[in-house]
Amino acid sequence: MTMGRTRRDFLRTTSHTAAVLAAASLGQVHAAGNEKSGPLKIALIGCGGIMNTHVKTLLQMPKEATVTWLCDVDPQNTKEKLDRLNRSSGAKPRVTQHAEDIFNDSTVDACVIATPNHWHAPLAIAAMRAGKDVYLEKPASHCFTEGPLLIETAEKYGRVVQHGTQMRSSPVYDQAAKVLADGILGEIKFARAWSAEVRPASILVPDSTPPKGVDYDRWLGPAPVHAFNVNRFHKKWRLYPEYANGDIGDDGVHELDLGAWGLGMKGDVLPTRVTSHGGHLFPPYATEFFDDMTVTYEFPTGQQLIYEMHSVTPYGLFGVDNGNVFYGTEGYMLFSRRGFFNVYLGPKGTPGPKEDKAIRGQRGYLEHMRDFLQAIRQRTPTRAPLEVGHRSSALVHLANIAAMTRGALEFDTNAGKFRDCDEANTMLTKNYRAPYGV
Incomplete structure (x- = not known):
């Protein structure tokens, strides 16, 4: 095996090589040139920590995307995002604690999923089955076997998926890739x-009761039942x-x-x-x-x-x-x-x-989201497709x-x-x- 040549071939197409099969699948769903006009309609699922960054990013692209749904089991999280979106853009997305409401809305183009890890695969799979493209925060899976199932679902339904390893879209990454490819x-x-x-x-603290309004059973979701604890x-x-x-x-x-x-x-x-x-x-x-x-x-x-x-x-x-x-x-x-x-x-x-x-210092968050939105319109692989996200x-x-x-x-x-x-x-x-x- 000639490692040098193989390495150059890989790095010159670093963001797409792992997704060749996905490209064929995506092409079957949307004919070439049949791009959606106007801003894409995006639903945000899991409105805690990292979603603040995604909201900030999406607000910088008003012509490319608009947030139409917010979903979180904690009303305080959705309120914070709703207030920010309304102040910054005048947007008034719908709010729910049940992701099924989003999946049943045929106007939604894509979901950004940033829940705790145990919810990543169940929500992403349900979203893809409902015809939504998915920006899935890392790690893609909570256990190994969820990875192949995610890939299988994306291929079956022809969905675009971006894994939340944002550095793959940074211009710093692109310059480094060129240096590596040059050998x-x-x-x-x-x-x-x-x-x-x-x-x-x-420190360990005793169990208590969930905050007012929180749907704790849904927060647990596929995880075993456990009394509420702030930790x-x-x-x-x-x-x-x-x-x-x-x-x-x-x-x-x-x-x-x-x-x-x-x-x-x-x-x-x-x-x-x-x-x-x-x-x-x-x-x-x-x-x-x-x-x-x-x-x-x-x-x-x-x-x-x-x-x-x-x-x-x-x-x-x-x-x-x-x-x-x-x-x-x-x-x-x-x-x-x-x-x-x-x-x-x-x-x-x-x-x-x-x-x-x-x-210097660019970490790819804006570019990663833009790459996702472009892939949705063009039905092309993303820079961090599921094959890479699974590995x-x-x-x-x-x-x-x-x-x-x-x-x-x-x-x-x-x-x-x-x-x-x-x-x-x-x-x-x-x-x-x-x-x-x-």
């Missing part, structure tokens, strides 16, 4: 990714596996996505071996995830991706809290989704290309499972399961509480 680093042998951000410790609600739900995937599934999925990209991996390539270890360096507090992890992924190409997660220190590698390094035979690239990259060549680390000063999310799931079981596991990429470890294979999927599920 000045030689063959990329391995990559290192990391995230180092201190998370405030949450399991807004923002802090990330502490529990019933709803989240740990820090590796929060900031980590961004870095893993970029690490695999830097290696030149196509979107459907999964590792064949995962070695993962985690620890609890914080004093005992309200979480069931590791706050420190070290993971090594070995791919069929022989390349490796090493990931480090540290929630007890803000000090990452190379002075960057979140980043990647792509090591080649002729040099290496430091790349950060904080919006920059540096190249160092030869044994003396001679400085090479870097991002243009004019684009990035799968790296999260495989690492968590390995750390919770044997520490080192072989993965059969054709069968989509671990070799000779029944315990690990049971963790690739989950049970869904009726009537919620996929």
